[in-house]
Amino acid sequence: MTVVFYLVAAAMLAVALALLLVPLVRHGRRQGRSRGIFATAVAIAVLVPLASVGTYLLVGRPATLGGVAPAEDMTVDQGIAALRAQVKAHPDDLPSWLLLGQTFTMLKQPVEARAAYDGAxxxxxxxxxxxVGWAESDSLVRDDHLIEGRSRELLESALAIEPTSQRALWLLGISDFQHQRYAEASATWKKLQPLLDPDSNVARAVAKQIALADERSAKPTSN
Structure with missing residues (x-):
């Protein structure tokens, strides 16, 4: 379960970063953000994958970034510092908080990621x-990796707002599975299945988890 969780979560997160950048840049332009933040966002999107090639091969094509040129000679640390400065000066800058959270997630720094999502x-x-980012980061911070308490409440609220959130459905199913609510886990993941490319590794991993949940749900409980 743990291996599958990290593999599928990593795949979803990698794709999420690529999907997140374009709306962040567009939203920022509408809000009159400086071009420096756009350059920082693109630079991080380029540099973070280089720091973790295995995961970032799953990220979408750079062409989706709309031709925004990355800042020259910018390191990941410098990009993060620029984002920190931006959110310190503008605590209501949601796109920058989200990008900061996604960046720390990809860098496998869940404590910092959770703090950034909290700011968002x-x-x-x-x-x-x-x-969803807060809930996932919190589970990675915990030694037991359980998704419960505020994390579960956030996932349920997220799905009430966006019922097709793939990451929320995946994580909520994990929460059910962790707490041995196997029928509920299977039902949640079956809602996720139609949203996935049936030929993808993610879809195959989810199908295996559904089969496992169904198998365990069918077993009689011991008294």
Whole structure:
């Protein structure tokens, strides 16, 4: 279960970063953000994959970034520092908080990622990306990796807002599975299945987890 969790979660997160950049840049332009932040976002999107090639081969094509040129000679640390400075000066800058959270997630720094998503939730308490990101980061911070308490509440709220959130459905199913609610886990993952490319590795991993949940659900409980 643990191996599958990390593989599928990593795949989803890698794709999520690519999908997140374009709306972040567009939203920032509408809000009058400086071009420096756009350059920082693109630079991080390029540099972070280089730091973890195995995961980042799953990221979408750079062409989707709309031709925005990355900042020259910028390191990941410098990009993060620029984002930190931006959110310190503008605590309501949701796109920068989200990008910071995604960056720390990809760098496998869940404590920092959770803090960034917390900042995003202060900027917009109903932002689905922030809700799901906080829940996932929190599970990685915990020694037992359980998804419960505030994490589960955030996932349920996220799905109430966006019922087709793939990451929320995946993580909520994991929460059910962790707590031996196998029928509920299977039902949740079956909602996720139609949203996935049936030929993808993610879809195959989810199908295996559904089969496992169904198998365990069918077993009689011991008294």
């Amino acid at each position: 939730l202060h900027a917009d308490a109903r932002n689905v990306v922030a809700m």
